[in-house]
Amino acid sequence: MQHQNLDQMQCPIVRSVTRVGEWWSILILRDACHGLTRFDQFQKSLGIAPTVLTKRLAGLVEAGMLERRRYSERPPRDEYALTQMGRDFQPVLWSLLAWGNQYLAPEGPSVLVVDSQTGAPADPVLVDRATGRPLTAPAFREGAGPAANDRTRRRHIRPATPDQNEGSVP
Amino acid sequence: MQHQNLDQMQCPIVRSVTRVGEWWSILILRDACHGLTRFDQFQKSLGIAPTVLTKRLAGLVEAGMLERRRYSERPPRDEYALTQMGRDFQPVLWSLLAWGNQYLAPEGPSVLVVDSQTGAPADPVLVDRATGRPLTAPAFREGAGPAANDRTRRRHIRPATPDQNEGSVP
Numbered sequence: 454m455q456h457q458n459l460d461q462m463q464c465p466i467v468r469s470v471t472r473v474g475e476w477w478s479i480l481i482l483r484d485a486c487h488g489l490t491r492f493d494q495f496q497k498s499l500g501i502a503p504t505v506l507t508k509r510l511a512g513l514v515e516a517g518m519l520e521r522r523r524y525s526e527r528p529p530r531d532e533y534a535l536t537q538m539g540r541d542f543q544p545v546l547w548s549l550l551a552w553g554n555q556y557l558a559p560e561g562p563s564v565l566v567v568d569s570q571t572g573a574p575a576d577p578v579l580v581d582r583a584t585g586r587p588l589t590a591p592a593f594r595e596g597a598g599p600a601a602n603d604r605t606r607r608r609h610i611r612p613a614t615p616d617q618n619e620g621s622v623p
Numbered sequence: 624m625q626h627q628n629l630d631q632m633q634c635p636i637v638r639s640v641t642r643v644g645e646w647w648s649i650l651i652l653r654d655a656c657h658g659l660t661r662f663d664q665f666q667k668s669l670g671i672a673p674t675v676l677t678k679r680l681a682g683l684v685e686a687g688m689l690e691r692r693r694y695s696e697r698p699p700r701d702e703y704a705l706t707q708m709g710r711d712f713q714p715v716l717w718s719l720l721a722w723g724n725q726y727l728a729p730e731g732p733s734v735l736v737v738d739s740q741t742g743a744p745a746d747p748v749l750v751d752r753a754t755g756r757p758l759t760a761p762a763f764r765e766g767a768g769p770a771a772n773d774r775t776r777r778r779h780i781r782p783a784t785p786d787q788n789e790g791s792v793p
Contacts, residue, residue: 476646486760487778517726538726540760544749547758548718550765556687556708562768563775566751569764576752579714581736581745585755588717588747590656590710594739595720598732605733608657 477501477509482539483546485519490532518542544579551577635723635734647671647679652709653716655689660702688712714749721747 477499484498496506510533513519518539524532547566554562566575579588586592597609647669654668666676680703683689688709694702717736724732736745749758756762767779 487765541725542722543760544758545715545718545722547749548715552712552715554768555711558770561770563771564765564779565768566758566763567766569761572766574766574768575754575756575758575763577749577758578752579717579747579749580755582748583746585750586745588714588736588745590713591739593736593745595657595734596737596742596744598724598735598744600728600731601733609734 477505478513479546479549481506481509481513482518482535482542485533485535485539486543486546490534491524491530492533495533513539547577548579635720635728635732647675648683649716649719651676651679651683652688652705652712655703655705655709656713656716660704661694661700662703665703683709717747718749 480499481495484495489495489498492503492506492510495501495510496503499506501509510519514521514533518536519533520536521531521533524530550564550566554565566577567573568575580586581588581593595609597606601609650669651665654665659665659668662673662676662680665671665680666673669676671679680689684691684703688706689703690706691701691703694700720734720736724735736747737743738745750756751758751763765779767776771779
């Protein structure tokens, strides 16, 4: 992330993705969730090379997460709006934000999830919808679902005793 | 993600990251959460080029998410274990999993988060820890935290009426 500047680094999502990988797409989605729609807005916000931005925007449109809309005919200009699928990516962004605040903000959080009405900070935690139990290992794990094929099923069978798990490749 | 095979595509996390970007690091973390620790295990699971895997593992060690431990002196062999920081990345992975199952598994889920004891499927949702309210927009938004600088603070001030928000670049 060569174009990263200090202001970007205030964002815990930027810190998280910078730490884990190179993810322009996620930062475009973040900006789209902030209400940005236009090429220059994304470019100004991200300091990203136009060619890379063009490619990433096209990818997100193809992925079904952004929708291209023409807002000017002369000159021809498109804007990019989140689809429902794109909007529903928000919990991933806020999980990254929470993790970034936990581990990568020794000076305290610069950005928080807050109640839009009151401004009160929220403390994001992933839970099971029905029971409200926090989804953490080892209380929860990944398991085969109804559409699992045989190999996926084998990968997700856990042995009765931990010992048998030694050396197995899930 | 050139090395992607059909078995990998059973995983909703793989589908999600394939859709959004190129994120080997996240798949290594996923495999580490599954209990994989050794180079050959990651390589077999991911079908990733050894040079890329070496680089990504080193990156995750440097990032503080994996810890390198020597398990054999002759020949010299290291294994990679999750740190607490790495383990706490799990909610991000499971948010990706839930999103992948919602949008990228028309045939039904192949992999689910389940209760380790009972095997009962969980339905991951990001909520505010104190109130249990689901963290979705527009009820929640990002706001400036105590360590925000002036620019971050300006980016996160919302106008009193939606109209004033038009054309603003957060």
